[in-house]
Amino acid sequence: MRELMGWGRYPRIRGEERVSEDLVGSTRGAVLSRGLGRSYGDASLPPLAGGVVACTRLANRVLSFDDEGGVLRAEAGFSLSELNSIYWRRGWASPVTPGTQYVTLGGMVASDVHGKNHHVSGCFGEHVRALKMRVADGRILEVDERTEPDLFRATLGGMGLTGHILEVEAQLERIPSPWIYGESERVDNLDQLIHGLREASAEWPMTVSWVDFLSRGRKMGRGIVTKGRWAEPHEAPEKFPADPYRLAVPIDFPGWVLGRPSIRAFNELYYRKHGRRVHRGILNPNSFFYPLDAIRDWNRIYGARGFTQYQCVLPHADAGPSCRRFFDTLTELGGASFLGVIKDCGAEGKGMLSFPKLGISIALDIAMRGEQTRLLVSALNKVVIEAGGRVYLTKDALSTAADFLAMEPRFEAWNAVRRKWDPEATLRSALSERLMGDPS
Numbered sequence: 001m002r003e004l005m006g007w008g009r010y011p012r013i014r015g016e017e018r019v020s021e022d023l024v025g026s027t028r029g030a031v032l033s034r035g036l037g038r039s040y041g042d043a044s045l046p047p048l049a050g051g052v053v054a055c056t057r058l059a060n061r062v063l064s065f066d067d068e069g070g071v072l073r074a075e076a077g078f079s080l081s082e083l084n085s086i087y088w089r090r091g092w093a094s095p096v097t098p099g100t101q102y103v104t105l106g107g108m109v110a111s112d113v114h115g116k117n118h119h120v121s122g123c124f125g126e127h128v129r130a131l132k133m134r135v136a137d138g139r140i141l142e143v144d145e146r147t148e149p150d151l152f153r154a155t156l157g158g159m160g161l162t163g164h165i166l167e168v169e170a171q172l173e174r175i176p177s178p179w180i181y182g183e184s185e186r187v188d189n190l191d192q193l194i195h196g197l198r199e200a201s202a203e204w205p206m207t208v209s210w211v212d213f214l215s216r217g218r219k220m221g222r223g224i225v226t227k228g229r230w231a232e233p234h235e236a237p238e239k240f241p242a243d244p245y246r247l248a249v250p251i252d253f254p255g256w257v258l259g260r261p262s263i264r265a266f267n268e269l270y271y272r273k274h275g276r277r278v279h280r281g282i283l284n285p286n287s288f289f290y291p292l293d294a295i296r297d298w299n300r301i302y303g304a305r306g307f308t309q310y311q312c313v314l315p316h317a318d319a320g321p322s323c324r325r326f327f328d329t330l331t332e333l334g335g336a337s338f339l340g341v342i343k344d345c346g347a348e349g350k351g352m353l354s355f356p357k358l359g360i361s362i363a364l365d366i367a368m369r370g371e372q373t374r375l376l377v378s379a380l381n382k383v384v385i386e387a388g389g390r391v392y393l394t395k396d397a398l399s400t401a402a403d404f405l406a407m408e409p410r411f412e413a414w415n416a417v418r419r420k421w422d423p424e425a426t427l428r429s430a431l432s433e434r435l436m437g438d439p440s
Protein backbone atom coordinates (compact mmCIF):
# COMPACT_ATOMS: atom_id res chain seq x y z
CA MET A 1 0.00 0.00 0.00
CA ARG A 2 1.21 3.51 -0.74
CA GLU A 3 -0.09 6.98 -1.38
CA LEU A 4 -1.16 7.34 -5.00
CA MET A 5 -1.78 10.63 -6.74
CA GLY A 6 -2.19 12.22 -10.14
CA TRP A 7 -0.09 15.02 -11.63
CA GLY A 8 -1.89 17.71 -9.60
CA ARG A 9 -0.87 15.88 -6.36
CA TYR A 10 -4.43 16.31 -5.15
CA PRO A 11 -6.17 14.17 -3.98
CA ARG A 12 -3.91 11.46 -2.54
CA ILE A 13 -5.39 8.05 -1.88
CA ARG A 14 -3.81 5.02 -0.29
CA GLY A 15 -3.93 2.02 -2.56
CA GLU A 16 -2.04 -0.92 -3.90
CA GLU A 17 -0.32 -0.38 -7.23
CA ARG A 18 0.62 -3.57 -9.06
CA VAL A 19 3.43 -2.74 -11.47
CA SER A 20 4.25 -5.55 -13.87
CA GLU A 21 5.45 -6.35 -17.38
CA ASP A 22 2.65 -8.88 -17.54
CA LEU A 23 -0.64 -7.06 -17.97
CA VAL A 24 -2.63 -10.24 -18.36
CA GLY A 25 -1.55 -11.21 -14.86
CA SER A 26 -1.55 -7.79 -13.20
CA THR A 27 -5.01 -6.73 -14.37
CA ARG A 28 -6.63 -9.89 -12.98
CA GLY A 29 -8.81 -8.70 -10.08
CA ALA A 30 -7.63 -5.08 -10.39
CA VAL A 31 -10.28 -2.34 -10.11
CA LEU A 32 -8.52 0.01 -12.55
CA SER A 33 -5.50 0.42 -14.80
CA ARG A 34 -3.24 3.43 -14.75
CA GLY A 35 -0.31 4.53 -16.88
CA LEU A 36 2.17 7.28 -16.00
CA GLY A 37 -0.22 9.18 -13.72
CA ARG A 38 -0.27 12.33 -15.87
CA SER A 39 -4.00 12.82 -15.42
CA TYR A 40 -4.26 15.67 -12.94
CA GLY A 41 -7.02 14.68 -10.53
CA ASP A 42 -8.42 11.35 -9.33
CA ALA A 43 -9.08 9.57 -12.67
CA SER A 44 -6.18 7.14 -12.20
CA LEU A 45 -6.72 6.60 -8.45
CA PRO A 46 -8.46 3.66 -6.79
CA PRO A 47 -11.78 4.07 -4.99
CA LEU A 48 -11.54 5.50 -1.46
CA ALA A 49 -12.03 2.08 0.11
CA GLY A 50 -8.94 0.86 -1.78
CA GLY A 51 -8.37 -1.85 -4.34
CA VAL A 52 -5.58 -2.96 -6.61
CA VAL A 53 -4.66 -0.67 -9.49
CA ALA A 54 -2.64 -2.21 -12.32
CA CYS A 55 0.13 0.13 -13.47
CA THR A 56 1.09 -0.48 -17.11
CA ARG A 57 4.36 1.40 -17.36
CA LEU A 58 6.58 -1.71 -17.57
CA ALA A 59 4.41 -3.32 -20.25
CA ASN A 60 5.82 -1.23 -23.07
CA ARG A 61 6.74 -3.60 -25.89
CA VAL A 62 6.11 -2.81 -29.54
CA LEU A 63 4.29 -5.84 -30.93
CA SER A 64 4.28 -4.93 -34.62
CA PHE A 65 4.88 -2.03 -36.94
CA ASP A 66 4.18 -1.77 -40.63
CA ASP A 67 6.79 0.58 -42.12
CA GLU A 68 4.80 1.04 -45.32
CA GLY A 69 1.38 1.76 -43.84
CA GLY A 70 2.37 3.13 -40.41
CA VAL A 71 0.18 0.83 -38.30
CA LEU A 72 1.64 0.34 -34.82
CA ARG A 73 0.56 -2.26 -32.30
CA ALA A 74 2.02 -1.98 -28.82
CA GLU A 75 1.33 -2.84 -25.22
CA ALA A 76 -0.72 -0.28 -23.33
CA GLY A 77 2.26 0.91 -21.27
CA PHE A 78 4.27 1.99 -24.34
CA SER A 79 4.79 5.71 -23.83
CA LEU A 80 4.53 8.56 -26.27
CA SER A 81 8.13 9.55 -25.48
CA GLU A 82 9.25 6.06 -26.54
CA LEU A 83 7.10 6.31 -29.65
CA ASN A 84 8.58 9.71 -30.57
CA SER A 85 12.16 8.63 -30.05
CA ILE A 86 11.73 5.54 -32.24
CA TYR A 87 9.38 6.72 -34.98
CA TRP A 88 10.17 10.41 -35.62
CA ARG A 89 13.46 9.18 -37.13
CA ARG A 90 11.60 6.82 -39.40
CA GLY A 91 9.21 9.46 -40.75
CA TRP A 92 6.20 8.65 -38.55
CA ALA A 93 4.53 10.41 -35.62
CA SER A 94 1.55 9.94 -33.38
CA PRO A 95 -1.33 11.65 -35.21
CA VAL A 96 -2.35 13.34 -31.94
CA THR A 97 -0.11 14.42 -29.11
CA PRO A 98 -1.03 16.01 -25.78
CA GLY A 99 1.13 18.64 -24.05
CA THR A 100 3.37 16.05 -22.38
CA GLN A 101 5.02 13.01 -23.89
CA TYR A 102 5.11 11.16 -20.56
CA VAL A 103 1.82 9.41 -21.18
CA THR A 104 1.09 5.82 -22.16
CA LEU A 105 -0.92 4.59 -25.12
CA GLY A 106 -3.51 3.18 -22.68
CA GLY A 107 -3.84 6.59 -21.00
CA MET A 108 -4.12 8.31 -24.38
CA VAL A 109 -7.02 6.04 -25.31
CA ALA A 110 -8.78 6.18 -21.93
CA SER A 111 -8.69 10.01 -21.90
CA ASP A 112 -9.08 10.17 -25.71
CA VAL A 113 -6.47 12.90 -25.70
CA HIS A 114 -6.42 15.86 -28.06
CA GLY A 115 -3.62 18.14 -29.19
CA LYS A 116 -2.89 21.35 -31.05
CA ASN A 117 -4.32 19.75 -34.22
CA HIS A 118 -7.73 18.83 -32.81
CA HIS A 119 -9.48 21.04 -35.39
CA VAL A 120 -8.11 18.86 -38.21
CA SER A 121 -7.24 15.48 -36.71
CA GLY A 122 -9.72 15.05 -33.85
CA CYS A 123 -8.81 13.02 -30.78
CA PHE A 124 -6.39 10.10 -30.54
CA GLY A 125 -9.33 7.68 -30.66
CA GLU A 126 -10.06 8.61 -34.27
CA HIS A 127 -6.77 6.91 -35.16
CA VAL A 128 -7.13 3.81 -32.99
CA ARG A 129 -7.91 0.72 -35.07
CA ALA A 130 -8.25 -1.91 -32.37
CA LEU A 131 -7.78 -2.61 -28.68
CA LYS A 132 -7.09 -5.75 -26.72
CA MET A 133 -9.00 -5.45 -23.44
CA ARG A 134 -9.73 -7.32 -20.26
CA VAL A 135 -13.37 -6.66 -19.43
CA ALA A 136 -14.92 -6.84 -15.95
CA ASP A 137 -15.83 -10.54 -16.07
CA GLY A 138 -12.18 -11.39 -16.75
CA ARG A 139 -12.46 -12.19 -20.47
CA ILE A 140 -9.79 -10.87 -22.80
CA LEU A 141 -11.25 -9.54 -26.05
CA GLU A 142 -10.11 -7.97 -29.28
CA VAL A 143 -12.32 -4.89 -29.66
CA ASP A 144 -12.81 -2.63 -32.66
CA GLU A 145 -15.51 -0.71 -34.54
CA ARG A 146 -16.70 -3.88 -36.24
CA THR A 147 -16.66 -6.47 -33.43
CA GLU A 148 -17.90 -4.43 -30.45
CA PRO A 149 -18.65 -0.90 -31.63
CA ASP A 150 -20.36 0.21 -28.40
CA LEU A 151 -17.59 -1.03 -26.12
CA PHE A 152 -14.97 0.43 -28.45
CA ARG A 153 -16.55 3.89 -28.48
CA ALA A 154 -17.30 3.84 -24.76
CA THR A 155 -13.64 3.02 -24.06
CA LEU A 156 -12.34 6.04 -26.02
CA GLY A 157 -12.47 8.70 -23.31
CA GLY A 158 -14.07 6.20 -20.89
CA MET A 159 -11.46 6.91 -18.17
CA GLY A 160 -10.53 3.26 -17.74
CA LEU A 161 -14.02 2.33 -16.50
CA THR A 162 -15.06 -0.01 -19.32
CA GLY A 163 -12.10 -2.38 -19.05
CA HIS A 164 -8.32 -2.71 -18.84
CA ILE A 165 -6.64 -1.85 -22.13
CA LEU A 166 -3.83 -4.35 -22.71
CA GLU A 167 -2.80 -3.49 -26.28
CA VAL A 168 -3.44 -0.61 -28.66
CA GLU A 169 -3.30 -0.65 -32.44
CA ALA A 170 -3.12 2.82 -33.99
CA GLN A 171 -2.47 4.45 -37.33
CA LEU A 172 0.57 6.75 -37.19
CA GLU A 173 0.93 9.84 -39.36
CA ARG A 174 3.60 10.24 -42.07
CA ILE A 175 5.77 13.30 -41.39
CA PRO A 176 8.07 15.04 -43.86
CA SER A 177 10.76 15.69 -41.21
CA PRO A 178 11.00 15.51 -37.41
CA TRP A 179 11.13 19.33 -37.11
CA ILE A 180 8.38 21.93 -36.81
CA TYR A 181 7.95 25.16 -38.73
CA GLY A 182 6.19 27.59 -36.39
CA GLU A 183 4.97 31.16 -36.13
CA SER A 184 3.73 33.13 -33.15
CA GLU A 185 2.09 36.49 -32.74
CA ARG A 186 1.05 38.66 -29.81
CA VAL A 187 -2.61 39.72 -29.55
CA ASP A 188 -3.96 42.54 -27.39
CA ASN A 189 -7.33 41.28 -26.16
CA LEU A 190 -9.84 38.43 -26.10
CA ASP A 191 -11.60 39.29 -29.38
CA GLN A 192 -8.28 39.34 -31.20
CA LEU A 193 -7.29 36.10 -29.54
CA ILE A 194 -10.45 34.20 -30.53
CA HIS A 195 -10.40 35.71 -34.01
CA GLY A 196 -6.65 35.01 -34.38
CA LEU A 197 -7.12 31.38 -33.35
CA ARG A 198 -9.98 30.86 -35.80
CA GLU A 199 -8.05 32.43 -38.66
CA ALA A 200 -4.96 30.40 -37.83
CA SER A 201 -6.95 27.16 -37.62
CA ALA A 202 -8.39 27.74 -41.09
CA GLU A 203 -4.84 27.59 -42.49
CA TRP A 204 -2.63 25.72 -40.06
CA PRO A 205 -2.81 22.11 -38.81
CA MET A 206 -1.62 23.02 -35.30
CA THR A 207 -2.69 26.04 -33.29
CA VAL A 208 -2.80 27.09 -29.65
CA SER A 209 -2.61 30.25 -27.57
CA TRP A 210 -1.20 31.29 -24.23
CA VAL A 211 -3.42 33.78 -22.42
CA ASP A 212 -2.77 36.21 -19.58
CA PHE A 213 -5.67 35.48 -17.24
CA LEU A 214 -4.81 38.41 -14.97
CA SER A 215 -5.14 41.18 -17.57
CA ARG A 216 -8.28 43.28 -17.14
CA GLY A 217 -10.30 45.92 -19.01
CA ARG A 218 -9.19 46.56 -22.58
CA LYS A 219 -6.35 44.08 -22.18
CA MET A 220 -8.56 41.23 -20.99
CA GLY A 221 -7.57 38.06 -22.83
CA ARG A 222 -4.31 39.33 -24.27
CA GLY A 223 -1.92 36.59 -25.21
CA ILE A 224 0.21 34.89 -27.81
CA VAL A 225 -1.19 32.81 -30.69
CA THR A 226 1.10 30.02 -31.92
CA LYS A 227 0.72 27.98 -35.08
CA GLY A 228 2.79 25.24 -36.62
CA ARG A 229 3.18 22.39 -39.07
CA TRP A 230 5.74 19.63 -39.62
CA ALA A 231 8.66 21.21 -41.54
CA GLU A 232 9.42 20.13 -45.10
CA PRO A 233 12.78 18.38 -45.64
CA HIS A 234 14.31 21.40 -47.39
CA GLU A 235 13.46 23.62 -44.38
CA ALA A 236 14.60 21.23 -41.68
CA PRO A 237 18.09 20.75 -40.22
CA GLU A 238 19.68 17.45 -41.22
CA LYS A 239 20.35 16.31 -37.68
CA PHE A 240 17.74 14.70 -35.46
CA PRO A 241 16.27 17.11 -32.89
CA ALA A 242 18.10 16.78 -29.60
CA ASP A 243 16.29 16.16 -26.34
CA PRO A 244 16.20 19.54 -24.61
CA TYR A 245 18.23 19.98 -21.46
CA ARG A 246 15.95 19.17 -18.52
CA LEU A 247 15.93 21.21 -15.35
CA ALA A 248 14.40 19.74 -12.23
CA VAL A 249 12.37 21.19 -9.36
CA PRO A 250 14.13 19.62 -6.34
CA ILE A 251 11.69 20.61 -3.57
CA ASP A 252 8.05 21.51 -2.97
CA PHE A 253 7.87 25.30 -3.30
CA PRO A 254 6.29 27.38 -0.50
CA GLY A 255 2.78 28.69 -1.30
CA TRP A 256 3.69 32.38 -1.78
CA VAL A 257 5.85 31.58 -4.83
CA LEU A 258 2.76 31.20 -6.96
CA GLY A 259 0.75 34.03 -5.45
CA ARG A 260 -0.96 36.70 -7.59
CA PRO A 261 2.01 39.14 -7.56
CA SER A 262 4.49 36.62 -8.94
CA ILE A 263 2.01 35.33 -11.53
CA ARG A 264 1.24 38.91 -12.61
CA ALA A 265 4.96 39.63 -12.96
CA PHE A 266 5.55 36.42 -14.92
CA ASN A 267 2.64 37.10 -17.29
CA GLU A 268 3.74 40.67 -17.93
CA LEU A 269 7.29 39.57 -18.67
CA TYR A 270 6.22 36.70 -20.91
CA TYR A 271 3.86 38.91 -22.89
CA ARG A 272 6.35 41.77 -23.30
CA LYS A 273 9.29 39.51 -24.09
CA HIS A 274 7.50 38.24 -27.20
CA GLY A 275 7.26 41.77 -28.60
CA ARG A 276 5.09 42.98 -31.47
CA ARG A 277 6.82 41.27 -34.34
CA VAL A 278 5.73 37.90 -35.68
CA HIS A 279 8.23 35.17 -34.75
CA ARG A 280 8.91 32.60 -37.47
CA GLY A 281 11.28 29.67 -37.62
CA ILE A 282 12.19 26.03 -37.32
CA LEU A 283 11.54 24.60 -33.88
CA ASN A 284 12.57 21.51 -31.99
CA PRO A 285 9.36 19.41 -31.75
CA ASN A 286 10.01 18.80 -28.06
CA SER A 287 9.86 22.53 -27.30
CA PHE A 288 6.87 23.03 -29.59
CA PHE A 289 4.74 20.17 -28.29
CA TYR A 290 6.05 19.71 -24.75
CA PRO A 291 7.46 22.94 -23.30
CA LEU A 292 6.65 21.86 -19.74
CA ASP A 293 8.48 18.56 -20.05
CA ALA A 294 11.71 20.60 -20.01
CA ILE A 295 11.24 21.03 -16.26
CA ARG A 296 11.16 17.72 -14.48
CA ASP A 297 8.68 17.54 -11.56
CA TRP A 298 7.36 21.03 -12.33
CA ASN A 299 4.19 20.07 -10.44
CA ARG A 300 6.17 20.60 -7.20
CA ILE A 301 6.12 24.36 -7.70
CA TYR A 302 2.56 24.31 -6.35
CA GLY A 303 3.83 23.01 -3.03
CA ALA A 304 2.65 20.11 -0.93
CA ARG A 305 -1.04 21.06 -1.20
CA GLY A 306 -0.98 20.48 -4.94
CA PHE A 307 -3.10 22.07 -7.64
CA THR A 308 -5.87 21.36 -10.06
CA GLN A 309 -6.03 22.02 -13.74
CA TYR A 310 -9.38 23.38 -14.80
CA GLN A 311 -10.14 22.69 -18.45
CA CYS A 312 -13.49 23.29 -20.09
CA VAL A 313 -14.88 23.69 -23.57
CA LEU A 314 -17.41 26.42 -24.40
CA PRO A 315 -19.46 25.89 -27.58
CA HIS A 316 -18.72 28.23 -30.48
CA ALA A 317 -22.12 29.88 -30.75
CA ASP A 318 -21.59 31.58 -27.41
CA ALA A 319 -17.80 31.47 -27.09
CA GLY A 320 -17.01 35.23 -26.87
CA PRO A 321 -19.56 36.20 -24.17
CA SER A 322 -19.05 32.99 -22.18
CA CYS A 323 -15.27 33.44 -22.27
CA ARG A 324 -15.77 36.92 -20.86
CA ARG A 325 -18.03 35.59 -18.08
CA PHE A 326 -15.39 32.95 -17.41
CA PHE A 327 -12.64 35.59 -17.08
CA ASP A 328 -14.82 37.80 -14.87
CA THR A 329 -15.69 34.92 -12.56
CA LEU A 330 -12.07 33.91 -12.30
CA THR A 331 -10.89 37.36 -11.32
CA GLU A 332 -13.80 38.09 -8.98
CA LEU A 333 -12.97 34.95 -7.00
CA GLY A 334 -9.25 35.61 -6.96
CA GLY A 335 -8.18 32.84 -9.34
CA ALA A 336 -4.78 33.29 -10.94
CA SER A 337 -2.76 31.15 -13.28
CA PHE A 338 0.45 31.59 -15.16
CA LEU A 339 -0.43 28.66 -17.33
CA GLY A 340 -3.48 29.72 -19.29
CA VAL A 341 -4.16 28.02 -22.60
CA ILE A 342 -6.99 28.68 -25.06
CA LYS A 343 -7.48 26.48 -28.09
CA ASP A 344 -10.29 26.03 -30.57
CA CYS A 345 -11.68 22.49 -30.78
CA GLY A 346 -13.07 20.75 -33.82
CA ALA A 347 -16.18 18.57 -33.92
CA GLU A 348 -16.98 15.84 -31.41
CA GLY A 349 -15.48 12.46 -32.33
CA LYS A 350 -16.28 8.78 -31.80
CA GLY A 351 -15.64 8.57 -28.07
CA MET A 352 -18.97 8.47 -26.23
CA LEU A 353 -17.60 10.47 -23.30
CA SER A 354 -14.64 12.28 -24.91
CA PHE A 355 -14.03 15.84 -23.88
CA PRO A 356 -13.73 18.03 -27.01
CA LYS A 357 -16.62 19.50 -28.91
CA LEU A 358 -16.84 22.32 -31.44
CA GLY A 359 -15.89 25.40 -29.47
CA ILE A 360 -13.20 27.07 -27.43
CA SER A 361 -11.25 25.12 -24.83
CA ILE A 362 -9.82 27.00 -21.84
CA ALA A 363 -7.25 25.44 -19.50
CA LEU A 364 -5.58 26.89 -16.44
CA ASP A 365 -3.74 25.65 -13.37
CA ILE A 366 -5.14 26.65 -9.98
CA ALA A 367 -3.24 26.16 -6.73
CA MET A 368 -5.18 24.03 -4.26
CA ARG A 369 -6.44 26.19 -1.39
CA GLY A 370 -9.20 24.00 0.06
CA GLU A 371 -12.70 25.45 0.21
CA GLN A 372 -11.70 28.59 -1.71
CA THR A 373 -10.66 26.47 -4.71
CA ARG A 374 -13.82 24.36 -4.50
CA LEU A 375 -15.94 27.53 -4.63
CA LEU A 376 -13.98 28.81 -7.60
CA VAL A 377 -14.40 25.54 -9.52
CA SER A 378 -18.10 25.49 -8.69
CA ALA A 379 -18.52 29.07 -9.98
CA LEU A 380 -16.59 28.31 -13.17
CA ASN A 381 -18.70 25.18 -13.66
CA LYS A 382 -21.82 27.35 -13.45
CA VAL A 383 -20.56 29.44 -16.38
CA VAL A 384 -19.71 26.29 -18.33
CA ILE A 385 -23.10 24.65 -17.67
CA GLU A 386 -24.98 27.80 -18.72
CA ALA A 387 -22.98 27.89 -21.95
CA GLY A 388 -23.66 24.21 -22.72
CA GLY A 389 -20.02 23.24 -22.27
CA ARG A 390 -18.25 20.61 -20.18
CA VAL A 391 -15.05 19.97 -18.23
CA TYR A 392 -12.27 17.50 -19.09
CA LEU A 393 -12.46 14.52 -16.74
CA THR A 394 -8.75 13.71 -16.95
CA LYS A 395 -7.97 17.12 -15.40
CA ASP A 396 -10.87 17.38 -12.98
CA ALA A 397 -10.61 16.82 -9.22
CA LEU A 398 -13.25 19.05 -7.64
CA SER A 399 -16.47 19.01 -9.65
CA THR A 400 -19.56 17.56 -8.01
CA ALA A 401 -21.75 14.78 -9.41
CA ALA A 402 -24.58 17.31 -9.89
CA ASP A 403 -22.35 19.57 -12.01
CA PHE A 404 -21.03 16.64 -14.03
CA LEU A 405 -24.54 15.37 -14.83
CA ALA A 406 -25.68 18.86 -15.79
CA MET A 407 -22.80 19.08 -18.28
CA GLU A 408 -23.04 15.59 -19.63
CA PRO A 409 -26.25 14.61 -21.43
CA ARG A 410 -24.23 11.74 -22.95
CA PHE A 411 -23.60 10.10 -19.58
CA GLU A 412 -26.66 7.80 -19.58
CA ALA A 413 -25.90 6.31 -22.98
CA TRP A 414 -22.25 5.78 -22.02
CA ASN A 415 -23.19 4.33 -18.64
CA ALA A 416 -25.63 1.89 -20.25
CA VAL A 417 -22.72 0.43 -22.23
CA ARG A 418 -20.51 0.38 -19.14
CA ARG A 419 -23.22 -1.43 -17.15
CA LYS A 420 -23.82 -3.93 -19.94
CA TRP A 421 -20.19 -5.04 -19.63
CA ASP A 422 -19.86 -4.50 -15.89
CA PRO A 423 -23.28 -4.61 -14.16
CA GLU A 424 -21.78 -4.41 -10.65
CA ALA A 425 -19.34 -1.57 -11.45
CA THR A 426 -16.42 -3.70 -10.31
CA LEU A 427 -14.12 -1.48 -12.36
CA ARG A 428 -14.09 1.88 -10.69
CA SER A 429 -11.99 4.81 -9.57
CA ALA A 430 -12.05 7.68 -7.11
CA LEU A 431 -13.40 9.76 -10.01
CA SER A 432 -16.26 7.37 -10.77
CA GLU A 433 -17.28 7.41 -7.11
CA ARG A 434 -17.17 11.20 -6.98
CA LEU A 435 -18.99 11.88 -10.24
CA MET A 436 -20.87 8.84 -11.44
CA GLY A 437 -22.71 7.56 -8.40
CA ASP A 438 -20.63 4.41 -7.86
CA PRO A 439 -21.16 3.34 -4.24
CA SER A 440 -18.05 3.78 -2.06
Ligand SMILES: Cc1cc2nc3c(=O)[nH]c(=O)nc-3n(C[C@H](O)[C@H](O)[C@H](O)COP(=O)(O)OP(=O)(O)OC[C@H]3O[C@@H](n4cnc5c(N)ncnc54)[C@H](O)[C@@H]3O)c2cc1C
Nearest residue numbers: 035036037038039098099104106107110113114159160165
Ligand atom coordinates in the same frame (compact mmCIF):
# COMPACT_ATOMS: atom_id res chain seq x y z
C1 LIG B 1 1.82 18.73 -18.72
C2 LIG B 1 0.58 18.01 -19.20
C3 LIG B 1 0.01 18.40 -20.39
C4 LIG B 1 -1.12 17.74 -20.87
N1 LIG B 1 -1.66 18.14 -22.05
C5 LIG B 1 -2.75 17.52 -22.55
C6 LIG B 1 -3.29 17.90 -23.80
O1 LIG B 1 -2.79 18.80 -24.46
N2 LIG B 1 -4.37 17.21 -24.25
C7 LIG B 1 -4.93 16.19 -23.55
O2 LIG B 1 -5.90 15.60 -24.04
N3 LIG B 1 -4.43 15.80 -22.35
C8 LIG B 1 -3.36 16.45 -21.84
N4 LIG B 1 -2.84 16.05 -20.63
C9 LIG B 1 -3.48 14.94 -19.91
C10 LIG B 1 -2.90 13.57 -20.28
O3 LIG B 1 -2.66 13.49 -21.66
C11 LIG B 1 -3.92 12.48 -19.92
O4 LIG B 1 -4.28 12.57 -18.58
C12 LIG B 1 -3.41 11.06 -20.18
O5 LIG B 1 -4.49 10.17 -20.03
C13 LIG B 1 -2.31 10.66 -19.21
O6 LIG B 1 -1.81 9.39 -19.59
P1 LIG B 1 -1.20 8.41 -18.49
O7 LIG B 1 -0.60 7.26 -19.19
O8 LIG B 1 -0.34 9.17 -17.56
O9 LIG B 1 -2.55 7.93 -17.78
P2 LIG B 1 -2.96 8.02 -16.23
O10 LIG B 1 -2.92 9.42 -15.79
O11 LIG B 1 -2.21 7.03 -15.45
O12 LIG B 1 -4.50 7.57 -16.36
C14 LIG B 1 -5.42 8.42 -16.99
C15 LIG B 1 -6.73 7.67 -17.22
O13 LIG B 1 -6.51 6.62 -18.14
C16 LIG B 1 -6.86 5.38 -17.56
N5 LIG B 1 -5.92 4.38 -18.06
C17 LIG B 1 -4.57 4.50 -18.17
N6 LIG B 1 -4.06 3.38 -18.69
C18 LIG B 1 -5.09 2.54 -18.93
C19 LIG B 1 -5.21 1.21 -19.46
N7 LIG B 1 -4.15 0.52 -19.86
N8 LIG B 1 -6.44 0.67 -19.55
C20 LIG B 1 -7.53 1.35 -19.15
N9 LIG B 1 -7.49 2.60 -18.65
C21 LIG B 1 -6.28 3.18 -18.53
C22 LIG B 1 -6.80 5.58 -16.06
O14 LIG B 1 -7.66 4.70 -15.37
C23 LIG B 1 -7.27 7.04 -15.95
O15 LIG B 1 -8.67 7.08 -15.97
C24 LIG B 1 -1.70 16.67 -20.12
C25 LIG B 1 -1.12 16.28 -18.91
C26 LIG B 1 0.02 16.94 -18.45
C27 LIG B 1 0.64 16.52 -17.14
